[in-house]
Amino acid sequence: MQSNAIHFTNQKNHNIHLYVCKDYDTISKKAAGLVSGMVNVKPDCILGLATGSSPIGMYEKLAELYRDGITDYSKVTTFNLDEYCALPEDNDQSYHYFMREHLFAHINVPAENIHIPSGCAQDVETECRNYDAAIAAAGGIDIQVLGIGSNGHIGFNEPADAFIGSTHLVKLKDSTIKANARFFQSEADVPRQAISMGIGSIMAAKKILLIAHGANKAKAIAATLE
Ligand code: F6R
Numbered sequence: 001m002q003s004n005a006i007h008f009t010n011q012k013n014h015n016i017h018l019y020v021c022k023d024y025d026t027i028s029k030k031a032a033g034l035v036s037g038m039v040n041v042k043p044d045c046i047l048g049l050a051t052g053s054s055p056i057g058m059y060e061k062l063a064e065l066y067r068d069g070i071t072d073y074s075k076v077t078t079f080n081l082d083e084y085c086a087l088p089e090d091n092d093q094s095y096h097y098f099m100r101e102h103l104f105a106h107i108n109v110p111a112e113n114i115h116i117p118s119g120c121a122q123d124v125e126t127e128c129r130n131y132d133a134a135i136a137a138a139g140g141i142d143i144q145v146l147g148i149g150s151n152g153h154i155g156f157n158e159p160a161d162a163f164i165g166s167t168h169l170v171k172l173k174d175s176t177i178k179a180n181a182r183f184f185q186s187e188a189d190v191p192r193q194a195i196s197m198g199i200g201s202i203m204a205a206k207k208i209l210l211i212a213h214g215a216n217k218a219k220a221i222a223a224t225l226e
Pocket of ligand 1: 049050051052053054055081082146147148149153154155156
C-alpha cells in the first residue's frame with residue numbers, strides 16, 4: 001500500500017484528510033495529484049504556494065505532469081506565503097529565486113499571475129495590505145500548500161497563543177536566524193525581517209495541503225492534529 005488515508009472532522013468542523021505515506025516520493029506524488037487535480041477541475045484556480053524543502057518533490061512532479069501535457073497552468077494564479085526582506089529577487093536565497101528554480105521556470109503559469117510578497121518594498125505596510133487585497137480580489141485561495149517547521153511554525157508565523165491574522169512584517173527570532181544561517185554564507189547574512197501571510201490569511205484558504213516529512217516533524221504534526 002502506497003499511503004493510508006484517515007478522514008475525520010476536527011472540533012472546528014474542518015474536514016481533515018490525513019495521508020500517511022511510505023516515503024518522500026509517495027508524499028510528493030500524492031500532493032502533486034491533489035494540486036494538479038485542482039487545476040484540472042478548475043483551470044483558473046488560485047494556488048497558495050510555499051518554499052522550503054517539503055514541497056520540492058511535489059513541484060518536480062507538477063513539472064513532469066505539465067511536460068506530459070496533463071496539467072495546464074495558463075489560467076492559474078499563484079500567491080506565495082512569504083519572502084525575506086531586503087533580499088533582491090535574483091539573490092539565490094530569495095523565495096522569488098526558489099520558486100523560479102523549482103516551479104515557475106518549468107510550467108506555463110503567466111508571469112503576471114504570480115504573486116510573491118516584495119521583501120524590497122519601500123512601504124511594507126502598504127505591500128502587506130495590497131497583498132491581502134489582491135488575494136481577496138482574486139476570489140480567495142483555492143488550495144494553500146504549506147510546510148511546517150519542527151517547532152510548528154507556518155510561513156514565518158511562530159507558535160503563539162495569539163496570531164496576527166493578515167499579511168505582516170515579521171522580525172525574525174534569533175532561533176530562526178540561527179536555523180536559517182546554514183543557507184547563507186554566515187549568520188550575519190540572514191535577513192532580520194520577512195513578510196509573511198498571517199494565520200488568518202492562510203486559514204481563509206478553501207483547502208490546505210500541509211506536507212510534512214521526517215521524524216523531526218512528528219511532534220509538530222501530532223500537536224497540530226490535536
Ligand atoms: C516556506 C515557509 C516555512 C517552511 C518551514 C518548513 O515558505 O514559510 O514555514 O514551510 O520552515 O520548512 P521545510 O519544508 O524546509 O522543512
